[in-house]
Amino acid sequence: MGSFGESVVKLLQFVGEDPSRSGLRETPARVTRAWQFWCGGYGKDPKDILKVFEDGAEKHNQTITVQDIPIYSHCEHHLAPIFGTCTISYAPNGKIIGLSKLSRLADIFARRLQVQERMTDQIADALFTHLEPKGVGVIIKARHLCMESRGCANRDTRR
Known part of the structure; x- marks a missing residue:
């Protein structure tokens, strides 16, 4: 062992x-x-999954959105589970990617010790870096057991 x-x-x-x-x-x-x-996301690089297609994307300018991508992560402060969904949108700029790649991208960053704010930024930054879209939107709705299991979600924090 x-x-x-x-x-x-x-x-x-x-x-x-x-x-x-x-x-x-x-x-x-x-x-x-x-x-x-x-924690398998540490050994993965987004560029390895973000295969870009230019064929057929030249005239496409509508926002692409994939909703309710399941995410499972762990809080870096307490090592407690974080789970929920991620919605990723991007506005193509002559290049597109396979929609399944958005789920894989979210999974790469979720499978690291995280805070929700950084995970949101990492997903958006990877898309900007490797796809060069006109714009990106990432929304994560998650439950944080570090907060819920300790009763913090129901406490009056003004005390």
Whole structure:
């Protein structure tokens, strides 16, 4: 077991669990694999998925929008889940991309430790850099379990 798995064992002990209990014996390995998947966006570069097409796009000037792209991320402050949807729009400037690429682009940045504001900017910046559109819009609607699970969403913050 690597150092990450050893850290999971320590976490289990910290919360008062027995890592040798039958239901927890494989947990360090499962958690390691899960975090490798959840943070898989670090090993990906948007330019590798944003294949640009110029054929047929020369005269196209209507905004392209893909709505309700599922996103799953983790808060960099608490490592708690963030999940919701992303809507991405762009106004072509002689180039277009396959619509599935917008979902893949959102996933690249969601699968990193994040704050919603930065993720929104990263998606927009990648489109501006690799597609050079006339304009881009990105809206993320998400639930932040770092806030909800600790009761912050329902607290009066003026106190």
